[in-house]
Amino acid sequence: MFCVNRIIIITARRALQPWLHLDFIFYMTTAGRRYKKCLEVLHGTTDRVIMERRKELLKMGEDLGYSGIDIDDIGRRRRVAFLDLLLLAARDGSLSDSDIREEVDTFMYAGHDTTEAAISFALSHLPSHPDVQEKIWEELKSVFDWSQPLQPTTQQLSELKYLEMVIKEVLRLNPPVPVILRDITEDEKLPSSHVMPNGTVMIISPWAAHRNPEVFPDPEKFDPERFSADETARRHPYAFLPFSAGPRNCIGQRFAMLEMKSVLAKAIWNFEMFVEPGFTVRPGWKVIMKPANGVRIRLENRR
Numbered sequence: 389m390f391c392v393n394r395i396i397i398i399t400a401r402r403a404l405q406p407w408l409h410l411d412f413i414f415y416m417t418t419a420g421r422r423y424k425k426c427l428e429v430l431h432g433t434t435d436r437v438i439m440e441r442r443k444e445l446l447k448m449g450e451d452l453g454y455s456g457i458d459i460d461d462i463g464r465r466r467r468v469a470f471l472d473l474l475l476l477a478a479r480d481g482s483l484s485d486s487d488i489r490e491e492v493d494t495f496m497y498a499g500h501d502t503t504e505a506a507i508s509f510a511l512s513h514l515p516s517h518p519d520v521q522e523k524i525w526e527e528l529k530s531v532f533d534w535s536q537p538l539q540p541t542t543q544q545l546s547e548l549k550y551l552e553m554v555i556k557e558v559l560r561l562n563p564p565v566p567v568i569l570r571d572i573t574e575d576e577k578l579p580s581s582h583v584m585p586n587g588t589v590m591i592i593s594p595w596a597a598h599r600n601p602e603v604f605p606d607p608e609k610f611d612p613e614r615f616s617a618d619e620t621a622r623r624h625p626y627a628f629l630p631f632s633a634g635p636r637n638c639i640g641q642r643f644a645m646l647e648m649k650s651v652l653a654k655a656i657w658n659f660e661m662f663v664e665p666g667f668t669v670r671p672g673w674k675v676i677m678k679p680a681n682g683v684r685i686r687l688e689n690r691r
């Protein structure tokens with residue numbers, strides 16, 4: 389993660405320094421050399437993951453005709469893991485090793501920092517909202533057995549509707565991806581009758597859209613009830629954009645939601661959270677928006 393963070397910071401700074409856009413100048417700087425070193429570390433990790441899985445696939449009988457269609461004990465078709473699909477597709481030469489690595493890199497690194505940021509922001513909001521914690525706690529008790537350690541299944545996580553509303557409210561106030569970019573590929577007439585010409589790069593800010601008081605009244609107030617079924621139905625589907633929208637939206641959003649629910653459910657199942665006096669979270673933006681000064685809270689064991 390040290391290398392992911394370093395690369396993100398260097399990339400963000402480089403974007404604002406046009407003279408560093410030229411590779412031969414960039415790689416002569418200290419930042420450029422650090423960037424290169426970190427990239428080697430990240431590629432090494434990804435290559436190792438790919439190599440290990442490739443070996444396992446061979447052991448599982450890829451050569452004996454394993455086609456990616458995995459049948460379980462009772463004859464049901466199982467879903468094939470993403471990396472397996474890529475490795476199987478690579479057998480006929482349609483994907484090179486570096487194509488596979490690029491895809492795996494995107495998944496590993498797009499999915500990590502963003503989810504971490506969202507969980508951190510959630511932990512920063514919960515201590516100052518004991519009523520919200522209490523409601524999540526009640527919901528957890530209605531789904532899980534208090535006498536057992538929490539081992540949630542996907543089905544149980546999908547029953548945690550209130551926790552989902554809380555996570556969405558966290559993503560509204562603190563979208564880990566606060567800005568997305570799109571190229572306009574044909575002239576686009578806006579409702580104001582201004583025309584955005586083909587070739588324009590459009591900057592869309594979910595962070596700003598989520599603070600539109602006409603859509604989210606009293607926007608700075610943390611209020612998970614905004615995401616009740618009724619309230620959601622009243623809004624335009626693109627009013628809430630933490631995972632972007634359209635054909636290039638976040639492919640990992642359902643997984644991310646399960647991951648966030650799982651971590652937060654475990655935290656609230658075990659601990660009550662209290663404000664750490666004197667601490668205020670400070671959001672920082674380096675491609676991903678996350679707490680710049682960490683999150684400090686007090687925990688009290690529930691058992």
Ligand code: HEM
Binds near residue numbers: 503568637643
């Ligand atoms: C809270 C967590 C997450 C947030 C807020 C988030 C947000 C986003 C956003 C806004 C985009 C679109 C970027 C753009 O339009 O330029 C995106 C794309 C993407 N995300 Fe996520 N993401 C999260 C978690 C994940 C996870 C867990 C994975 C993978 C397991 C993932 C994989 C991807 C990939 C592969 C893309 C690129 C999709 C494409 O270009 O077609 N994300 N994400």
